[in-house]
Amino acid sequence: MVTRKKMPDRRRRILEFIQEFYFENGIPPTVRDIQLACEISSTSVVDYNLKQLEGAGYLNRRREVARGIELLDRDGEPVSSAPRVQIVGSIAAGEPIPVFSTEGGAASEEFDTVEISPDLPRRHGKLYALSVKGTSMIDALIDDGDVVVIKPTNEAGDGEMVVAWLKDEAEATLKKFYREGERVRLQPANSTMSPIYCAAENVEVRGKVVTVLRKYG
Amino acid sequence: MVTRKKMPDRRRRILEFIQEFYFENGIPPTVRDIQLACEISSTSVVDYNLKQLEGAGYLNRRREVARGIELLDRDGEPVSSAPRVQIVGSIAAGEPIPVFSTEGGAASEEFDTVEISPDLPRRHGKLYALSVKGTSMIDALIDDGDVVVIKPTNEAGDGEMVVAWLKDEAEATLKKFYREGERVRLQPANSTMSPIYCAAENVEVRGKVVTVLRKYG
DNA sequence: CTGGCGATAGAACAAAGGTTTTATGGCGCA
DNA sequence: TGCGCCATAAAACCTTTGTTCTATCGCCAG
Numbered sequence: 001m002v003t004r005k006k007m008p009d010r011r012r013r014i015l016e017f018i019q020e021f022y023f024e025n026g027i028p029p030t031v032r033d034i035q036l037a038c039e040i041s042s043t044s045v046v047d048y049n050l051k052q053l054e055g056a057g058y059l060n061r062r063r064e065v066a067r068g069i070e071l072l073d074r075d076g077e078p079v080s081s082a083p084r085v086q087i088v089g090s091i092a093a094g095e096p097i098p099v100f101s102t103e104g105g106a107a108s109e110e111f112d113t114v115e116i117s118p119d120l121p122r123r124h125g126k127l128y129a130l131s132v133k134g135t136s137m138i139d140a141l142i143d144d145g146d147v148v149v150i151k152p153t154n155e156a157g158d159g160e161m162v163v164a165w166l167k168d169e170a171e172a173t174l175k176k177f178y179r180e181g182e183r184v185r186l187q188p189a190n191s192t193m194s195p196i197y198c199a200a201e202n203v204e205v206r207g208k209v210v211t212v213l214r215k216y217g
Numbered sequence: 218m219v220t221r222k223k224m225p226d227r228r229r230r231i232l233e234f235i236q237e238f239y240f241e242n243g244i245p246p247t248v249r250d251i252q253l254a255c256e257i258s259s260t261s262v263v264d265y266n267l268k269q270l271e272g273a274g275y276l277n278r279r280r281e282v283a284r285g286i287e288l289l290d291r292d293g294e295p296v297s298s299a300p301r302v303q304i305v306g307s308i309a310a311g312e313p314i315p316v317f318s319t320e321g322g323a324a325s326e327e328f329d330t331v332e333i334s335p336d337l338p339r340r341h342g343k344l345y346a347l348s349v350k351g352t353s354m355i356d357a358l359i360d361d362g363d364v365v366v367i368k369p370t371n372e373a374g375d376g377e378m379v380v381a382w383l384k385d386e387a388e389a390t391l392k393k394f395y396r397e398g399e400r401v402r403l404q405p406a407n408s409t410m411s412p413i414y415c416a417a418e419n420v421e422v423r424g425k426v427v428t429v430l431r432k433y434g
Numbered sequence: 435c436t437g438g439c440g441a442t443a444g445a446a447c448a449a450a451g452g453t454t455t456t457a458t459g460g461c462g463c464a
Numbered sequence: 465t466g467c468g469c470c471a472t473a474a475a476a477c478c479t480t481t482g483t484t485c486t487a488t489c490g491c492c493a494g
Contacts, residue, residue, distance in 0.1 A: 008441085026295060027244050027284055030481055042443050047483070049441090066283040066450055066481055067244055078243060117332040138407060141358045141431075161433045190355060214358075214429045216378045225471085247451055259473050264453065266471090283451055283480055436494090443488070450481070458473075464466095 007056075011049050013038050015058055018069060028069040083120075084113040085127045085149060091163065091172050092133040114147055114213060124151045124210050130163070139188035140174040146214045148174065150207040161189065161209040167202050174209060224273075228266050230255050232275055235286060240300040240338065245286040300337070301330040302344045302366060308380065308389050309350040331364055331430060341368045341427050347380070349391075356405035357391040363431045365391065367424040378406065378426040384419050391426060 007015075017037050021029040029037070031046045040046055050069070053059050060078070062068030070078050114129055121127060132146045140161070142148065148163075156162045156177040164173050164186060175186035175196070184203045187195040224232075234254050238246040246254070248263045257263055267286070270276050277295070279285030287295050331346055338344060349363045357378070359365065365380075373379045373394040381390050381403060392403035392413070401420045404412040 010441090026287065027282075030283070031483090032481070040442085042445090043482080044444080044484080045442055052440095061482095063482080064450085065244075066247070068482085070243065115334040115336060117334060119332060138358070141355070141360050143358050143406060189360060209433050211433065212429070212431045216426050216428065227471090248453090249451065257472085259475085260452080261454080261474080262472055269470095278452095280452080281480085285452085436492105438493090439491085441489085441491105443486100445485090447484075448482085450479105452477100452479075454477075455475090456473100458471100460471085461469085463468090 010038065010040070011053060014046070014049055015053060018059070018071060022071065028067045028071075030067055083118055084115050085121075085129045087112040087114060087129045087131050087147060089130055090133045091130045091148070091174070092136060114149075116149060116211070116213075120149065120210060127151055127210060129213075137174050139190050139193045141189045142174060142212055143214065146212055148212050149210045151210050152207045154205055156205045156208060163206040163209065165204040165206055166198065167204060168198075172206075177205065227255065227257070228270060231263070231266055232270060235276070235288060236301065239288065240335070245284045245288075247284055300335055301332050302338075302346045304329045304331060304346045304348050304364060306347055307350045308347040308365070308391070309353060331366075333366055333428070333430070337366065337427060344368055344427060345424075346430075354391050356407050356410045358406045359391060359429055360431065363429055365426050366428045366430065368427050369424045371422055373422045373425060380423040380426065382421040382423055383415065384421065385415075389423075394422065 014034055017034060018029055021033060021037070031043050031050070034040070034046045034050075035043055038046075050059070050061065054061055057072060059072055060070040062070065072078060112131075116127070127149055129147050129149045132142055132144060132148060135144050137143075137146075150163055158178045160177055161174060162177045164175055164177065165171075166173065173186070175188060178185040178187060179200070180197075182200055183197055184200050185195050185197055186203070231251055234251060235246055238250060238254070248260050248267070251257070251263045251267075252260055255263075267276070267278065271278055274289060276289055277287040279287065289295060329348075333344070344366055346364050346366045349359055349361060349365060352361050354360075354363075367380055375395045377394055378391060379394045381392055381394065382388075383390065390403070392405060395402040395404060396417070397414075399417055400414055401417050402412050402414055403420070
């Protein structure tokens with residue numbers, strides 16, 4: 001039975017500060033950083049609380065080095081600082097595309113997540129991901145099981161890879177988007193395949209594809 | 218005009234070590250960590266070289282704190298803690314695959330790098346990357362400009378996606394590998410395409426594909 | 435009331451880690 | 465040949481940072 005009582009306010013504050021500090025500075029705080037930020041009168045108090053937190057499995061301390069505080073996740077593994085995006089659903093021919101709130105809203109459910117490289121959110125802001133089911137996106141060079149990272153938007157420039165919803169066909173697809181007057185050309189990424197043409201009002205852009213993740217093994 | 222002369226070996230080694238250390242430990246190395254790893258006789262030499270690197274814009278030092286080394290990217294921005302792997306060359310039909318030393322050896326040239334998700338090196342160890350030129354890998358669902366991350370190895374299990382060198386054809390390719398007695402079946406990832414069969418001794422496995430990176434926009 | 439316990443305090447100590455000082459060897463160049 | 469410069473070296477020095485020691489305070493069960 002793990003001790004999971006209520007955590008004192010100060011303790012919680014310390015934990016939060018460590019997280020924040022590490023995220024902002026790329027290195028863990030020192031005991032004295034914590035002391036200052038949490039308005040604690042003595043380093044020994046910080047040390048005391050850190051020991052408590054360590055005992056409770058929230059963090060790990062490497063005694064032999066400076067700045068040796070390591071935050072742990074629920075499995076006791078060191079927390080990586082790489083951002084994660086939620087896999088909010090799947091995309092497959094004939095299936096509706098899940099809706100998502102750009103504003104983060106009540107996204108409190110349990111979603112799978114994928115780790116992405118940090119420069120993606122830096123450049124694109126809020127992102128989400130879809131996993132691809134089936135081989136219907138094979139013409140876009142996207143395989144069953146791949147995960148596509150999406151930047152939500154309703155507009156797309158020519159040549160951008162988009163998540164398009166074809167109303168008449170009731171089908172979601174990933175294609176390169178070209179506006180040609182009253183109609184739209186959807187070009188598979190695979191140059192050996194032919195484009196699809198359809199009326200502009202039949203196409204609804206849901207987002208741009210930012211990257212594709214595929215893992216082997 | 219940016220000073221981009223040749224960088225001394227030792228200096229490059231230091232830079233690489235800092236990167237490696239940070240990714241493995243989540244905190245930057247100390248001067249003495251560097252000294253040990255790079256077999257340098259004195260901390261002052263490390264300090265000297267760090268100053269050079271700082272002057273050249275490769276890193277930033279926060280003087281007032283311990284472990285204050287901050288790696289910078291080309292724009293002078295702090296580099297995230299996500300690991301990077303070197304793009305050691307390109308892969309294209311008919312071109313030789315660059316050789317690489319697993320042991321880090323004389324990797325002294327200037328290479329491009331890509332950011333990868335931290336759990337990859339955790340699971341696979343040392344990795345490198347190749348950029349794909351041309352559409353000859355299209356049957357493996359890999360497009361021109363994609364980057365494949367490779368784990369160096371000479372052996373492959375059935376069904377693994379490998380970098381294969383076909384001796385007779387003098388051609389590098391990415392395929393799923395199946396050993397079938399005296400011969401080898403190389404299966405494109407794209408299920409709509411047919412496999413290639415060839416003699417086992419004509420195939421040289423150079424590495425396994427760990428992931429594919431593709432960016433849009 | 436009182437001993438135990440969680441939490442806090444102040445101060446000092448000790449180890450880790452950054453910086454400086456001084457000296458030396460190789461090398462190109464006037 | 466000797467000056468200047470880059471790179472290396474050894475050792476000390478000093479700040480930052482982790483740890484320990486001792487004392488206090490409030491609270492509560494016995």
